[in-house]
Amino acid sequence: MVDPHPSQLADPPPHRGGGPASGQPNSRLSGPRDYLQLLKPRVMSLSIFTAFAGMIAAPGEVTNWPLALISLLAIALGAGASGALNMWWDADIDAVMQRTKDRPIPRGAVPRDEALIFGGLLSLLAVWLLALSGTYLAAALLAGTILFYVLVYSMILKRRTPQNIVIGGAAGALPPVVGWAAITGDAPLAAWVLFSIIFVWTPPHFWALALVKQDDYRAAAIPMMPNVRGDAHTRRLILWYSVLLAPLGVLPVAFEMAGWLYGSVAVLGGVVFVALAVNIQRDERAKPAWRLFGFSIFYLFALFLALIIEGGGATNV
Template identity: 60%
Template structure:
C-alpha cells in the first residue's frame, strides 16, 4: 500500500523516548555525512585561497553538522517509508527508539547551529549555501520529490552535490567555475549510484510507495539511464584537467576510474530482464562509492601537490 498520503503531523506529537547517544548519532547518517564532509574538504583545499587552519576546521565541522541535521530531518519525515523497508526499518524513529518530535527538534537545532557557526567563522555566502542545501534536501527532496516523481534522485541530487561548492565558498567567499565543476561531477554521479541500488531494492521501494525509476519506468529503462549518466559522469571527471583545476596525473586517475565505472554500467545495461541476482547492479553500486571517493582523493592530492611542488601539477 502506498504511504505517500500519511499524515506527517503525527510524528511531531509530544513524548520522550529512552534513546541512547548512539541513536542520535545514527540520525546523523554518519556514512553519508562522511562522504559529504570529504567532498566539502576537497572543495576547500582545492580553492586558490586557504583560510586560517582553525577556521578551515570549524568550517568543515559546521558543514558536517549541517549534513547530519539534514539526515535527522529526513529520518523524521520518512519514518513511514523507513518502517516498511528492510534496510531502514531498524532506524531509530521507525524502531521507536527516538520519538518523532525529538528527531525533528534535533535536526532543526543542529541546522541553525551549523549555519550560524559557518556564517560567523567563515562567511555568510558559505552559510547561505549550507542553509539552502539543508532546506533543499529536507523539504524539496524529502517532503516533495521523493514521493512524487521518478526523477526524485536526479533533481534532489543537487543537495548532495553542493558540499564542495560550500567548502570552496568557505575558503574564498566566492563560487567559481571550478567549484561548480565539482558540483557537476557529483550531480551526474548521483543517478547511477542510487538507481543501481533501486534496481535490487525495487520491491521494497514499491512496497513503500516511493516512485523510483525501476518501479515507474521499468528495469530496462533504468539500466539505459544508468549507462547514459555513467558515461556523462566519467567525461565530467576529466574536465578538471581542461579547466586547470587539476593536472595530468589526476587526469590519468580519472580516466582509469571512469573506464571502470563505464564498464560496470555496461554490464548492468547488458543484464537479462530475468536476472534476479542483480550482481552487476550490486557491483556498480559498490564501485560508484569507490569511484567518487577515489576521484575526489585524486583532486585533493593534486591540489596539495600543486602547493608543495609547483610546476608540473598545474
C-alpha cells in the same frame, strides 16, 4: 517528469511524512548512539570529504586552518541536520523498508518530534557557525542545501516522481561548493564543476541500488525509476549518465585543480564506470547492478582523494 501510475506502486503506508510518530513505543531513554544514527553518519562523512576537497581545490592556500576546520565542522553538522530532518519526515516509509526499518525513529529509540527539534536546532547551529567561521556566502549555500534536501527532495520530490534522485541530487552535490565558498568567499565556475560531477554521479549510483531493492521501494510507495518505467529503461538511463559522467570527471584537470594523478584516476575510473554500465545492459541479474553500485562509491572516493592530494591552484573562473 513522469509520475507513477497508481497500479505500479503498492498502497502507501498508513502515515505520510509529517504525521504521527512511527515505530514501536519507546521503551527506553534515547542514547547518544541513537542521535548519532539520526545524522546518517555515512552520508555525513561523504559531505565532509567532498567539502574538504572543495576547500583544497580552491585557488591559493588555506591560511587559517583552525577556522577552516570549524567551517568543516559546520558543514558536517548541516549534513547531519539534513539527515535527521529527513528521518523525521520519512519515518512512516522507513518503517516498512527492510534497509531502513532499524533506524532510530521506526524502532522507537527516538520520538519523532524530538528528531524534528534536534534536526532544526542543529541546522540553525550549523549555518550560524559557518557564517562566523567561514563566509556569509558559504552559510547561505549551506542553508539552501538543508532546505533543498528537506523541503524539495524529501517533502516534494521523493514520493511524487521517479526524477526524485535526479533533481534531489543537487543537495548532495553542493558540499564542495560550500567548502570552496567557506575558504574564498565566492563560488566560481570551477567550484560548480565539482558540483556537476556529484550531481551526474548520483542517478546511476542510486538507480543501480534501486534495481536490486525494487520490492523495498514498492512496499513504501516510493516511485523509483525501475518501479515506474521498468528495468530496461532504468538500465539505459544508467548508461547515458555514466557516459556523461566519464568526461565530466576529467574536467578538474582543465581547470587546473589537479594534475596527472587525478587525470589518470578520472580517465581509468570513467572507463570502468561505463564498462560496468554496459555490462548491466547485457546481464540483468542483481550481481552486475551491485557491482556498479559498489564501484560508484569507490569511484567518487578515488576522484576526490586524488583531488585532495593534488589540489590547489584552480583557475578562478
